[in-house]
Amino acid sequence: MPGLRTAAAVAGAALLARRALRRRIARSPLWPLPALEVPVSGRPRARAMRLAVASRETIADGVVQLRLESRSPGAQLPAWEPGAHLDVLLPSGRMRQYSLCGEPGPAGAFGVSSYTVAARLVADGRGGSRELHEELHEGAEVEVRGPRNRFPLVPSHAYVFVAGGIGITPLWPMLRAAEASGAHWRLLYGGSTRASMPFLTEIEKLDAGRGRVTVVPQDEAGLPDLSGLFDAVPPATAVYCCGPEGLMDAVAAVLPAGSPLHLERFTPAAATEGNEPIEVELRRSGRTVQVPADSTVLAAVRAELPDLPYSCEQGFCGTCQQRVVEGEIDHRDELLDDAERTDSMLLCVSRARGGRLVLDL
Amino acid sequence: MSNTQARLPQPVASEQTALKPRQVSFAWDETPLHWIPGDPFSTHTINVLHLLLPAGERWFVHVYKQILPYIKDDDLRADVIGFIGQEAMHAQAHDEVLPHLREQGLDPTPYTAQVDWLFEKLLGDRTLPPGRARKWWLMERVATIAAIEHYTAFLGNWVLNADELDRRQADPTMLDLLRWHGAEEVEHRSVAFELFMHVDGSYARRMRTWATAFGALVFLWQRGTRFFMANDPTLTDRRVSMRTFMERGREGVLPTTGSMARSIPRYLSRSYHPSQEGSTRQAAAYLASSPAATAAEAREKGVG
Numbered sequence: 001m002p003g004l005r006t007a008a009a010v011a012g013a014a015l016l017a018r019r020a021l022r023r024r025i026a027r028s029p030l031w032p033l034p035a036l037e038v039p040v041s042g043r044p045r046a047r048a049m050r051l052a053v054a055s056r057e058t059i060a061d062g063v064v065q066l067r068l069e070s071r072s073p074g075a076q077l078p079a080w081e082p083g084a085h086l087d088v089l090l091p092s093g094r095m096r097q098y099s100l101c102g103e104p105g106p107a108g109a110f111g112v113s114s115y116t117v118a119a120r121l122v123a124d125g126r127g128g129s130r131e132l133h134e135e136l137h138e139g140a141e142v143e144v145r146g147p148r149n150r151f152p153l154v155p156s157h158a159y160v161f162v163a164g165g166i167g168i169t170p171l172w173p174m175l176r177a178a179e180a181s182g183a184h185w186r187l188l189y190g191g192s193t194r195a196s197m198p199f200l201t202e203i204e205k206l207d208a209g210r211g212r213v214t215v216v217p218q219d220e221a222g223l224p225d226l227s228g229l230f231d232a233v234p235p236a237t238a239v240y241c242c243g244p245e246g247l248m249d250a251v252a253a254v255l256p257a258g259s260p261l262h263l264e265r266f267t268p269a270a271a272t273e274g275n276e277p278i279e280v281e282l283r284r285s286g287r288t289v290q291v292p293a294d295s296t297v298l299a300a301v302r303a304e305l306p307d308l309p310y311s312c313e314q315g316f317c318g319t320c321q322q323r324v325v326e327g328e329i330d331h332r333d334e335l336l337d338d339a340e341r342t343d344s345m346l347l348c349v350s351r352a353r354g355g356r357l358v359l360d361l
Numbered sequence: 362m363s364n365t366q367a368r369l370p371q372p373v374a375s376e377q378t379a380l381k382p383r384q385v386s387f388a389w390d391e392t393p394l395h396w397i398p399g400d401p402f403s404t405h406t407i408n409v410l411h412l413l414l415p416a417g418e419r420w421f422v423h424v425y426k427q428i429l430p431y432i433k434d435d436d437l438r439a440d441v442i443g444f445i446g447q448e449a450m451h452a453q454a455h456d457e458v459l460p461h462l463r464e465q466g467l468d469p470t471p472y473t474a475q476v477d478w479l480f481e482k483l484l485g486d487r488t489l490p491p492g493r494a495r496k497w498w499l500m501e502r503v504a505t506i507a508a509i510e511h512y513t514a515f516l517g518n519w520v521l522n523a524d525e526l527d528r529r530q531a532d533p534t535m536l537d538l539l540r541w542h543g544a545e546e547v548e549h550r551s552v553a554f555e556l557f558m559h560v561d562g563s564y565a566r567r568m569r570t571w572a573t574a575f576g577a578l579v580f581l582w583q584r585g586t587r588f589f590m591a592n593d594p595t596l597t598d599r600r601v602s603m604r605t606f607m608e609r610g611r612e613g614v615l616p617t618t619g620s621m622a623r624s625i626p627r628y629l630s631r632s633y634h635p636s637q638e639g640s641t642r643q644a645a646a647y648l649a650s651s652p653a654a655t656a657a658e659a660r661e662k663g664v665g
Binding site for chain 1: 381382384386388390391412415416419422425426429430442443445446447449450453456459460463469470471473474475476477478479481482660661
């Protein structure tokens with residue numbers, strides 16, 4: 001009976017295969033499947049953490065310094081580098097960026113026990129600083145993302161730092177890093193009054209009487225004189241400036257050729273007011289669209305390309321991320337990481353500095 | 362055989378709702394490794410979601426971005442756009458659990474790197490000539506997503522009704538993640554199927570992709586549970602068996618094997634429509650009370 005014999009052979013093979021497979025699975029639950037060499041899932045991103053205000057002190061007139069710690073005692077937080085900031089989600093839902101000004105900790109994934117931020121009360125501001133001053137008392141809980149660094153300290157043999165008021169916060173860890181690396185540095189630090197300028201004594205102590213720090217309180221000496229700022233600096237000195245727009249423009253005006261200038265705007269233009277119109281070139285489709293000040297890049301581009309993917313229109317889902325070929329991006333989302341920010345943007349919320357963008361669309 | 366009205370998919374009108382992504386965020390500091398107390402097997406069986414969903418739902422988004430030009434119906438397009446954002450947030454939310462597992466000594470990377478390969482390479486955009494081959498591969502993947510969404514809606518409906526998890530005092534943050542996700546899956550359960558019926562609708566393709574998706578899900582799920590049980594640093598009893606799975610199903614901590622078996626012929630029925638299963642009203646009620654979803658709502662108002 002050939003039929004019966006075939007059936008018996010098939011059944012026997014099936015039994016053998018089942019037994020072999022069961023042994024195989026029992027021995028190693030993950031018998032080989034190909035894998036991506038650089039996995040995408042579970043990468044530590046700038047993820048949300050809930051921290052508690054461990055201490056709060058007034059370090060200058062109108063300036064409070066908060067130390068934030070994890071709620072589980074002894075937990076380590078991601079380390080950071082000078083220039084990094086933290087996105088702080090205030091109780092009202094506003095998201096604000098504050099530069100870190102404490103100890104960065106050793107380079108590596110985890111390594112600091114707390115974050116320190118300082119903020120000045122801006123009475124006529126957009127309400128974020130008022131909220132931080134009035135509601136974040138010791139023990140209060142706050143959600144943060146980060147740290148992220150959009151103002152990194154590049155290695156250099158010489159630095160010039162220019163700080164205006166609370167703009168000292170990202171520069172203060174930089175000063176210590178520059179001093180530790182043995183580089184030449186000098187600091188011009190302007191403010192309205194001595195009492196309102198944070199970290200003054202610490203900075204003077206760091207300088208150790210070597211005359212590298214010029215402090216210019218406006219009530220004693222007026223606005224800082226920038227004309228002598230770059231006298232006798234070595235060529236290719238890295239220049240770091242954080243402060244009001246006027247100060248940063250003035251520094252850019254007297255900058256010697258060959259010195260890279262690094263700026264940190266601590267009040268990014270508000271989300272809807274003061275927007276500039278943008279011209280967006282869609283390079284692959286060979287078209288150019290105009291984005292009015294009261295519209296988003298997404299809406300303008302969608303008028304030309306109706307099948308463009310998007311979803312949340314608030315900068316959190318990431319569907320409308322597109323590659324940018326040219327132009328300086330003004331990122332206004334909380335999603336992309338630093339590597340993605342160099343060459344892509346979320347069309348629904350982000351805009352451009354300088355009025356022009358070229359997209360790979 | 363004629364296509365009479367009774368044989369065509371019958372949507373339930375009252376189950377339609379407008380879809381919008383919600384910007385949720387979860388803090389995992391206080392979630393223990395075994396978030397169903399004293400039951401590592403059930404914990405890890407459900408934890409497999411965190412292994413599959415980040416890569417899987419990113420893949421959904423990737424495929425659906427390419428299907429937009431094929432949609433000729435404005436209501437469906439609006440649904441698909443809402444669906445994409447919800448899936449993108451699901452991927453992000455589950456992705457954030459993985460570093461927390463790693464901090465507790467259970468590194469998921471060996472497994473997730475394989476799932477990443479599966480979705481990014483094996484099921485990614487292959488080098489195909491534009492035209493028929495490329496469209497065939499796109500439709501095949503759209504049909505696969507419709508089959509997978511049948512199971513995500515099934516699981517979403519299950520977790521919304523799994524009162525046993527509350528009785529066993531499962532971690533509230535993890536339950537909120539699962540139920541927020543489950544409620545959104547129930548809310549948008551019709552989109553993937555309607556999209557498939559709109560752009561293709563072939564019954565042979567529905568059968569074929571269901572078989573692939575179901576087989577892959579069973580394979581990946583048992584493998585994920587075994588992986589977690591074998592690598593959990595705190596366990597002494599690492600046994601995984603179908604019998605334990607069925608027992609936990611009867612206790613109500615996991616879906617029952619019977620209900621899973623019964624859902625198979627429903628999907629393969631010619632008159633199947635996802636709106637016939639689950640309740641949009643129950644999903645909406647959960648979303649209105651979920652801590653994460655209400656915080657997302659407040660955040661949207663605060664920013665606006």
